[in-house]
């Protein structure tokens with residue numbers, strides 16, 4: 594029998610997979626009561642996470658990041674070794690010196706570029722990319738990664754085309770002008786995005802979310818509007834989902850997990866103008882094990898969730914291991930969580946979940 598790299602054990606009616614502990618390279622933890630409710634779910638499975646800065650007000654300065662980090666650390670459950678990797682929200686008045694000092698001190702890992710108006714709490718983002726070139730030049734010089742929300746906001750561009758047009762209008766010129774800048778194209782949703790990333794050098798990577806590997810746009814729109822499948826970038830047609838799956842299971846180093854778990858309490862999702870965001874932190878790894886098993890690629894799950902991300906971010910992979918176990922019967926999953934008086938809906942992958950992370 595061929596030795597199996599990740600200790601994949603196929604028993605008679607039991608299967609376990611032991612891998613290095615994963616990290617989440619794109620996560621929304623929010624603040625206050627929601628932070629305290631959602632963080633334990635990430636901390637239970639992931640060692641580190643790139644924490645998105647789109648709070649109200651946003652996390653713009655290293656001082657903001659230090660204060661937010663404190664609030665996160667106060668919410669980390671006892672005994673968990675979870676480490677938040679902080680990001681700064683890029684504005685047209687961000688200061689290169691402040692960003693550099695946060696990076697050099699190890700307080701800040703990356704900067705996030707939100708085109709103004711592209712998504713939740715992005716109103717302080719960038720309208721004119723020229724205005725932030727001095728900061729981007731500094732980041733290129735010091736090797737600091739830029740995480741990009743890759744969608745144009747031009748109302749003339751169809752929402753399903755916003756990623757492809759962003760590549761053409763923003764990313765390609767940015768690459769030509771600053772080829773040394775390390776870029777993560779966040780939550781890539783199209784085959785255009787994958788083609789772009791593959792056409793670039795090693796300093797361009799991409800995160801892929803759990804939900805974009807599982808749903809296409811029918812989940813949101815066919816047979817009724819389902820707000821809990823609405824996120825940004827919006828899920829695209831099936832051909833794109835299949836391309837994303839191929840990239841995630843390929844083992845290629847430039848693709849890694851960023852769950853984009855983005856909780857909004859139910860009243861903010863189930864209304865006439867619902868917020869974008871899917872809360873998948875509790876069942877992400879179980880869903881991914883399902884996806885990789887379905888694709889016959891379980892032995893490459895570890896690369897996607899635990900190895901490629903640290904390599905891109907120039908961090909060591911985690912030493913701890915976690916074990917995922919497959920059960921014959923579907924595993925009961927919590928569908929709604931309480932946050933004070935309100936509820937929060939967990940991502941429903943629309944298939945029975947048989948995998949569970951062992952405690």
Ligand code: DOR
Pocket residue numbers: 621647712713742823824825826855856868869870871
């Ligand atoms: O669906 C999303 N939700 N996409 C984003 O880019 C932001 C996020 C959020 O903060 O809710």
Ligand code: ZN
Pocket residue numbers: 619620621645853855
């Ligand atoms: Zn996000």
